[in-house]
Amino acid sequence: MMEDALVYVWASYAATVLVFAALAWRAYFRLRRWSPRAIPERSETAEIAAPLSRLSGPEA
Amino acid sequence: MLAAFANPHRFLRLAEALSSGTGALAAALLAAGLFWGLALSPADAVQGEAVRILYVHVPAAWWALAIFAFMGAASFVSLVWRHALADVAARAAAPIGAAYAGLCLFTGALWGAPTWGTFWVWDARLTSMLVLFLTYLGYLALWAAVEEEAKAARLAAILCLAGLINLPIVKFSVDWWSTLHQPASLLRAGGSAIHPAMLWPLLVSALGYGAAFTALLLVGMRAEILRRRALAAEARAHAGWGR
Numbered sequence: 029m030m031e032d033a034l035v036y037v038w039a040s041y042a043a044t045v046l047v048f049a050a051l052a053w054r055a056y057f058r059l060r061r062w063s064p065r066a067i068p069e070r071s072e073t074a075e076i077a078a079p080l081s082r083l084s085g086p087e088a
Numbered sequence: 089m090l091a092a093f094a095n096p097h098r099f100l101r102l103a104e105a106l107s108s109g110t111g112a113l114a115a116a117l118l119a120a121g122l123f124w125g126l127a128l129s130p131a132d133a134v135q136g137e138a139v140r141i142l143y144v145h146v147p148a149a150w151w152a153l154a155i156f157a158f159m160g161a162a163s164f165v166s167l168v169w170r171h172a173l174a175d176v177a178a179r180a181a182a183p184i185g186a187a188y189a190g191l192c193l194f195t196g197a198l199w200g201a202p203t204w205g206t207f208w209v210w211d212a213r214l215t216s217m218l219v220l221f222l223t224y225l226g227y228l229a230l231w232a233a234v235e236e237e238a239k240a241a242r243l244a245a246i247l248c249l250a251g252l253i254n255l256p257i258v259k260f261s262v263d264w265w266s267t268l269h270q271p272a273s274l275l276r277a278g279g280s281a282i283h284p285a286m287l288w289p290l291l292v293s294a295l296g297y298g299a300a301f302t303a304l305l306l307v308g309m310r311a312e313i314l315r316r317r318a319l320a321a322e323a324r325a326h327a328g329w330g331r
Binding site for chain 2: 032033034036037039040041043044045047048050051052054055056058059061062063064
């Protein structure tokens with residue numbers, strides 16, 4: 029019975045560590061994805077794409 | 089006070105300054121609480137080693153309730169005063185609260201198996217906690233399902249305010265109905281029923297969960313504000329193409 033309980037104890041602590049690791053991982057990657065350092069790349073793409081889209085009208 | 093932090097730029101600077109400190113504090117408190125509960129605190133005379141599960145289960149339950157109350161307050165502010173950061177705060181808090189509620193149910197089941205002889209019973213405390221977890225999932229699903237963000241924020245705030253009715257049911261379920269789950273041991277008339285050797289690791293662990301929530305909330309709110317800014321910039325760029 030004692031060994032059985034220890035298995036449940038270890039499973040609980042492992043689950044807790046995994047949940048906090050997953051939350052921290054998610055928070056870090058969401059912040060990195062939308063951080064100002066990533067945004068200029070997106071804006072730059074948009075600025076490049078804008079004139080291209082104007083150029084790509086119906087072909088003569 | 090509220091107006092001072094309504095400025096997302098000012099909030100971003102404050103949140104950036106606080107994130108690392110609260111994150112480090114959370115890691116230290118969680119490590120201390122888990123180690124104390126797992127290795128240093130004594131086994132219980134009745135529950136044996138299974139009592140150690142309570143150092144991770146009980147703080148998860150407390151904070152799952154507290155986070156939903158926080159989301160309710162933020163939703164109220166969002167609906168009534170249209171505070172710029174209120175729905176950002178509620179949305180950023182929801183995944184953390186859902187994870188805590190899920191962890192509470194999972195560790196509760198693992199505690200129930202050696203102590204009660206079953207992982208689950210449909211008693212009032214367990215069922216109302218499951219309802220809270222499902223409300224969290226519903227709140228997140230609503231945000232994901234409605235494309236127009238202003239509408240999603242309004243609907244999610246209404247769902248959150250309606251879900252608040254469940255909080256007193258979870259808290260007082262053990263007093264109102266005859267449940268297998270034991271009544272309150274800490275916040276009860278006559279003071280705490282927990283021995284200090286078990287109370288201290290429980291409190292340290294609970295502080296760790298709270299600090300982790302604060303750190304994750306600050307980072308989540310920063311990411312959400314930056315996401316909205318990026319999407320607004322993209323929308324402006326698209327509008328420019330049309331000209």
